[in-house]
Amino acid sequence: MRRLVLFISVLAVIAVAVVIVLLRPHVWSVAEREVLRSLWIGSLAPLEKDPSNKFGDDARAARLGHKLFFDKRLSGNGEIACSTCHQPEREFTDGLRLAEGMGPVPKHTPTIIGTAYSPWFFWDGRKDSQWSQALGPMESPVEHGGARTQYAKIIAADRFYRNAYEEIFGKLPDISDNQRFPAIAAPNDVSKSSAAWSAMRAADRQTISRIYSNIGKSIAAYERLILPGASRFDRYVEAVLKGDETTARQIFDGDEIEGLSLFIGEANCIQCHNGALFTNNDFHDTGLPPDGDAADTQGRAAGVKMARADEFNCLGPFSDAGADDCGEIKFAKIAGAELVGSFKTPTLRNVAKTAPYMHDGQLATLAEVIDFYNRAPPSKLGHSALAPLGLSARELKKLERFLMTLDGPIKAPKEFLSAPR
Ligand code: HEC
Numbered sequence: 247m248r249r250l251v252l253f254i255s256v257l258a259v260i261a262v263a264v265v266i267v268l269l270r271p272h273v274w275s276v277a278e279r280e281v282l283r284s285l286w287i288g289s290l291a292p293l294e295k296d297p298s299n300k301f302g303d304d305a306r307a308a309r310l311g312h313k314l315f316f317d318k319r320l321s322g323n324g325e326i327a328c329s330t331c332h333q334p335e336r337e338f339t340d341g342l343r344l345a346e347g348m349g350p351v352p353k354h355t356p357t358i359i360g361t362a363y364s365p366w367f368f369w370d371g372r373k374d375s376q377w378s379q380a381l382g383p384m385e386s387p388v389e390h391g392g393a394r395t396q397y398a399k400i401i402a403a404d405r406f407y408r409n410a411y412e413e414i415f416g417k418l419p420d421i422s423d424n425q426r427f428p429a430i431a432a433p434n435d436v437s438k439s440s441a442a443w444s445a446m447r448a449a450d451r452q453t454i455s456r457i458y459s460n461i462g463k464s465i466a467a468y469e470r471l472i473l474p475g476a477s478r479f480d481r482y483v484e485a486v487l488k489g490d491e492t493t494a495r496q497i498f499d500g501d502e503i504e505g506l507s508l509f510i511g512e513a514n515c516i517q518c519h520n521g522a523l524f525t526n527n528d529f530h531d532t533g534l535p536p537d538g539d540a541a542d543t544q545g546r547a548a549g550v551k552m553a554r555a556d557e558f559n560c561l562g563p564f565s566d567a568g569a570d571d572c573g574e575i576k577f578a579k580i581a582g583a584e585l586v587g588s589f590k591t592p593t594l595r596n597v598a599k600t601a602p603y604m605h606d607g608q609l610a611t612l613a614e615v616i617d618f619y620n621r622a623p624p625s626k627l628g629h630s631a632l633a634p635l636g637l638s639a640r641e642l643k644k645l646e647r648f649l650m651t652l653d654g655p656i657k658a659p660k661e662f663l664s665a666p667r
């Protein structure tokens with residue numbers, strides 16, 4: 247009998263101890279709390295103006311951009327819009343390893359949510375503004391596969407577009423003369439359209455490129471309103487910052503807390519995935535196996551030169567910025583071994599919903615990504631910025647559990663999350 251009582255008492259003590267351990271508040275140091283605050287969505291500063299796009303915050307331009315973003319007429323075959331690859335219901339990605347437009351695209355589709363905060367666009371940063379970025383896919387033969395004269399003519403012919411355009415940008419010039427303004431002309435890789443483009447008068451080319459740049463500026467005004475909303479992680483941080491341990495413990499379980507602790511600590515993900523969007527907006531070689539041809543694997547080393555040469559950059563004739571506003575592109579680093587094979591750090595918000603991953607879609611799942619970081623193989627092209635982590639399988643799982651807490655709603659006017667009517 248006494249033995250039984252003793253046995254039950256020991257069991258009870260163990261049970262109480264287990265409960266205490268499970269429910270004990272996780273104590274974040276003062277420094278750690280500041281790190282958590284920096285990752286919190288509440289720390290995201292209001293979006294600064296883009297000096298190169300004076301229509302960036304014009305609600306009329308955003309409405310026009312919304313239409314353009316979903317309009318399949320803006321393509322070579324009438325079947326491709328931005329929304330073909332950036333689908334709102336998939337966090338503005340496409341779920342594919344490599345994108346597909348009019349042809350196969352040699353890159354993986356990133357999200358556009360919150361990208362208005364980024365100083366550089368595309369995996370290699372070959373564009374320095376959101377409006378000039380939008381002009382790339384529209385003339386790429388494997389994406390929209392159309393040409394800028396074609397797009398300008400659509401704006402001029404469609405009653406809604408013409409009115410909206412003129413209200414924002416002023417009177418549309420007369421581009422109806424098909425001799426002076428051929429149906430398909432663009433300075434792209436397609437010989438027929440680029441020959442037609444070269445044959446145009448310089449002033450007429452300028453007229454068309456002005457309309458084309460305004461199409462980009464409208465699309466950018468739309469994209470600037472597509473932002474990430476608060477995730478479970480953000481609610482956890484709010485509770486921690488308030489000192490409300492009980493609520494914090496209801497929001498995050500022990501594994502998620504430990505995953506977060508690894509993320510900002512031992513695993514050092516925070517070195518690059520920092521700030522409220524979980525990106526430093528910089529370029530790194532993470533040693534991913536290159537995929538595609540040599541030119542395509544140069545990453546930032548090639549991208550920065552393209553941005554410098556781009557007629558639509560901040561310093562170009564279609565930008566609204568003064569020369570003093572363009573420090574980013576003027577002083578961008580253009581040489582250095584670390585630029586070779588380096589790609590833009592993507593946001594990790596909503597990352598659980600945007601598989602597959604990486605610039606060439608090299609990794610299929612979050613578990614694969616985390617395992618990759620743990621191994622950190624040497625780079626085949628340059629130098630990997632990573633070092634192997636040596637974490638256990640359980641720790642890797644906890645990191646993954648943490649990444650899954652970054653899911654949140656998209657913060658945008660509701661009508662902007664589907665095709666306009
Ligand atoms: C065929 C699929 C496809 C279409 C159509 C498409 N995109 Fe993309 N988008 C991609 C891919 C792939 C990338 C990455 C390409 C690269 O970095 O070289 C990308 C990159 C971007 C980025 C850069 C994100 C970042 O973090 O740097 C933005 C913004 C974007 N697209 C917006 C648009 C807009 C606006 C349109 C329509 C004008 C559009 N896309 C049309 C597939 C597409």
Ligand code: HEC
Nearest residue numbers: 513514515517518530589590591592603604605615619631
């Ligand atoms: C040295 C900077 C750096 C560090 C440290 C780092 N990352 Fe990354 N991360 C990147 C870059 C750059 C990419 C894109 C790489 C590419 O596609 O070439 C990336 C991509 C990712 C992606 C894919 C996102 C997407 O949408 O494709 C995930 C997930 C990710 N990182 C998680 C982590 C985690 C978890 C850690 C810590 C274990 C970590 N990262 C550490 C720079 C870094």
